[in-house]
Amino acid sequence: MNNQIKHRKLGTEPLVGMYYVSECIKCGWIGSSGELTEDDAQCLQPVGDDHCWGDTDEIGADRLLELMQSGAFDKPAAQHQGEPVMPGSEEFSHMSTIELRGYHAGWRAACMRNRPAAQVAEVPEGYCIMPRRLTAENGAKALLLGEFKLRVTKECPECCELEEPTEGCSMCDGEGEYEQRHTIPWDQIKFIYSQAVAGLARINKPL
DSSP states (O other), rough: OOOOOOOBBBEEEEOTTTEEEETTTTTTTTEEEGSSSTTTBBOOOEEEEEOOOBBEEEOOOOHHHHHHHHHOOOOOOETTEEEEEEEHHHHTTTHHHHHHHHHHHHHHHHHHHOOOOOOOOOOOOOOOOOOOSOOOTHHHHHHTTTEEEEEEEOOOTTTTTTTSSSTTOTTTTSSSSEEEEOOOOHHHHHHHHHHHHHHHHHHHHOO
């Protein structure tokens, strides 16, 4: 794993369920795997007008502690005994694990207090604001599950060896073919959506 990355960012989503701690080998981002692409676990951190798209690895507590103690995270200095403690400084390197946790927790709280008022983005004609991923939490599963079906025409197994289909056949009613309807599974719906989001993000960059 690359230890030379100077500025690393922490994820914002909580580590819940089956998600794991993940590290991007390209930009150094650390966070929950729930923030990655669902199909191939690529990093979605903003880079200019695009995303990182770097590959990621699952990491354990030892690796996470190593990065925290090295001051690798891209965070502003916190107030410690009246003076800022800079990541990578001698004082920072001697902070205990408990102090490090407090350092990062304090930084997050300060960001929440001091963040600028949200600005409403102007949505271009023909566009709308949509989530990156379809989930049960944002209502997509209840809205879309079972809504999409695929019609498949198959040859009637009862009449396929006959010269003419049997009139009144229980399967094809004398047509020689019958139609089946298959419901598109939820995992496939999510995959198609994620591919559309990733592809459109690449080709619709602001000028």
